[in-house]
Amino acid sequence: MSPERRTAWAFLAPSLVLIAIFRIAPLIWGAQLSLTDARGITPGAFIGLENYRELAFDPAFRDSISNTILLIATLPVWVCFPLLLAILIHQGVPGGRFYRATYFFPAILSSVIVGSIFNTLLRRDGAVNAALKLVGIAPTDWLGSSHTALLSLIAVQLWATFGMSLLIFLAGLSTVPQDMIEAARLDGARLRHLVWFIIIPALRPIIEFVAVVTTIGILTSMFGLIYVLTAGGPGTSTTLPEFLIWLELGKLNRPGYAAAISMVLFALMAGLAWAQIRIMQRNADV
Amino acid sequence: MSELSLTGVTKAFGGVQVIQGVDLSIEKGEFVVFVGPSGCGKSTLLRMIAGLETTSSGTIHIAGEDVTKAEPYDRHIAMVFQSYALYPHMTVAENMGFALRLQGVAAPERRALVTEAARILQIEPLLDRKPAHLSGGQRQRVAIGRAITRHPKVFLFDEPLSNLDAELRVQTRLEIARLHQALGATMIYVTHDQTEAMTLAHRIVVLRAGRIEQVGRPTDLYDDPDNLFVAGFIGSPKMNFLPVQASGPREITVAGQTLTLALSVPLPTGPLTLGLRPEHLSGEGPQVTLVAEVVEQLGQTSYAHGKIDGTPVIAEVRGHRPQVGEAIPLTLNPSRALVFGADGQRLR
Structure with missing residues (x-):
């Protein structure tokens, strides 16, 4: 091996060791665990794909998947809302810097704090219902009803995280050449034409990036909010796979079954990561 | 009546006055070149005519109509940018026909107008390509073609040859001169290159620090400058x-x-x-x-x-x-x- 290659391996080795110990090994261990009937701290016996078969018929898991599909179906809102606000701020609406800071502020709050705030606001005698009462709308049990709990949760998570997407869009907008915008204005483009024909196509790589990152984010970082606001309920109406893993592992002491759910979630994430890499490669060719 | 007239036009950015009371009339079909050193305000003045910069005071008339406060798209002008400013996600044909599309011109008619402009500029084989697959010179032709398809009252050129190499600059300069003869359109052209100004212009407007130093035919400025600045700026090597x-x-x-x-x-x-x-x-x-x-x-x-x-x-x-x-x-x-x-x- 040449000295250059030895030096390269010496620099790579610490990262490779850390990835192997903390990423690859737990993944393999989790895959093995998912094929056992482990309970509590007992290792459990090999049961093949039994956990996966059980998953297919587990109503809680099926509910968590249907909740996930509903969550992913709201993705356009997670992307379009910050995009629209970013465009308006970029166009120079009065107080744009204030809005930018205000919108980003919730992104620095922990999900427990966000959950505590909205626990107070969304309860039956909370500020939201009090405000609705002023305009003659009957109070709703936002977090206690299976019809509204998941959408309330989505709305809270959107409020808490859209500032980050907005910031990414603002950074993307700053790279759209001003000359191109001016050329379009001279060509007769009004704001709506500018947004639709020029800005959105120019931001396509950023939009795709935000879509993928947001999807991964909402599938893997809503645990804290669910824990504080609804604990997965009422029933399983706000249970997501991530929360179910914790329930099976932490409450029901079934690490083998929890590992099987983890592997399904991992497969979903891997699919999204693959899509992300494909998108980035495609844009790199443009 | 002048095709374009500027009366007492000023522009201030904050406390800095960059255009200081410009009065100028440009006749229909005239080719006028704004020249001056960097920072003299020539591009700012062009952008004010385009409506891309507001006017602090004074008035701008195009074809007799006061457009001082009008939006760029209501001024019936077209502009060719130094950076080409093409839309990278559109083909050449789509770039050239974008203004017509916004005007609601039907696709077949739009295609015909784009093809006609492409024929004038000899870029017909490029119509289905994206800008990323064109050379600098081809992109500049497309940018000019985009302006032609609109049939504007006034063409504005903001240092359109600056990004081209020396040989292509000479070639494109000749093509712009031919284009002006063919179209007979009113053109305003900004450059810091006095050779471009001398070869293209019917009249040259020499600017310094936001003021017009002298306006005249290229040979008049060369032979009979009004002041030291114009005498030194026009001519290479300098006086x-x-x-x-x-x-x-x-x-x-x-x-x-x-x-x-x-x-x-x-x-x-x-x-x-x-x-x-x-x-x-x-x-x-x-x-x-x-x-x-x-x-x-x-x-x-x-x-x-x-x-x-x-x-x-x-x-x-x-x-x-x-x-x-x-x-x-x-x-x-x-x-x-x-x-x-x-x-x-x-x-x-």
Whole structure:
């Protein structure tokens, strides 16, 4: 091996060791665990794909998947809302810097704090219902009803995280050449034409990036909010796979079954990561 | 009626006044070039005409209509940018037809208009390509084509050749001149390159620090500049300037020689500047000698750099190829000499 290659391996080795110990090994261990009937701290016996078969018929898991599909179906809102606000701020609406800071502020709050705030606001005698009462709308049990709990949760998570997407869009907008915008204005483009024909196509790589990152984010970082606001309920109406893993592992002491759910979630994430890499490669060719 | 008129136009960015009261009329079909050094306000003035910059005061009329407050798309103008400003996600045809699409022109008619513009610019084979697959020169043609398809009242060009290499710049310059002849359109062209200005313009507007220094035909500015700035800016190599004193009402002394000038007014006392172009140091008049310190050989002609009375001078030499150190006889031709007062204004 040449000295250059030895030096390269010496620099790579610490990262490779850390990835192997903390990423690859737990993944393999989790895959093995998912094929056992482990309970509590007992290792459990090999049961093949039994956990996966059980998953297919587990109503809680099926509910968590249907909740996930509903969550992913709201993705356009997670992307379009910050995009629209970013465009308006970029166009120079009065107080744009204030809005930018205000919108980003919730992104620095922990999900427990966000959950505590909205626990107070969304309860039956909370500020939201009090405000609705002023305009003659009957109070709703936002977090206690299976019809509204998941959408309330989505709305809270959107409020808490859209500032980050907005910031990414603002950074993307700053790279759209001003000359191109001016050329379009001279060509007769009004704001709506500018947004639709020029800005959105120019931001396509950023939009795709935000879509993928947001999807991964909402599938893997809503645990804290669910824990504080609804604990997965009422029933399983706000249970997501991530929360179910914790329930099976932490409450029901079934690490083998929890590992099987983890592997399904991992497969979903891997699919999204693959899509992300494909998108980035495609844009790199443009 | 003028196709475009600017009346008392000013522009301030914060407390800085970058355009200071510009008055200008441009006739229909005229090719006018704005020139000046960097930061003189020529691009700002063009952008104000386009509506991309607001006007602090004054009025802008296009075809008799006051457009001072109008949006860019309501001014019936088209602009070609230095950076081309093409839409990268659209094909050449879509780029050229974008304005027509926004106007609601039907696709077949749009295609016909785009094809006609492409034919004029000889870019028909490129219509289905994206800008990323074009060379710099081709992109600039597409940008011009985008302007043509709109049939604007006024074409604006903002340093359109600056991103092209020297050979392509000359070629595209000729094409723009041909295009102007073919279309007979009113064109305003911004450049800092005075060769472009001299070769393209019907009239040149020389700007400095947000003010118009002189407006005139290229040859008028070259032969008969109003002030030191214009005399120095127009012409390459630039005019030689020698500090002189008046030795009589119409006489100056330079390098020990006396020149009698045909002036309509007597010369003032105090410091004056004598201007002589490098190619005008011949003919009849008192002789001086220039020792060549540096010689630029251009083949047909040579430029000898030296000093007269300690002042740097460039002389064009034809007929033989001077060498460094050679003493070159020059003539201070009074009929070609220009005199400027202490304030930089021309004395005639």
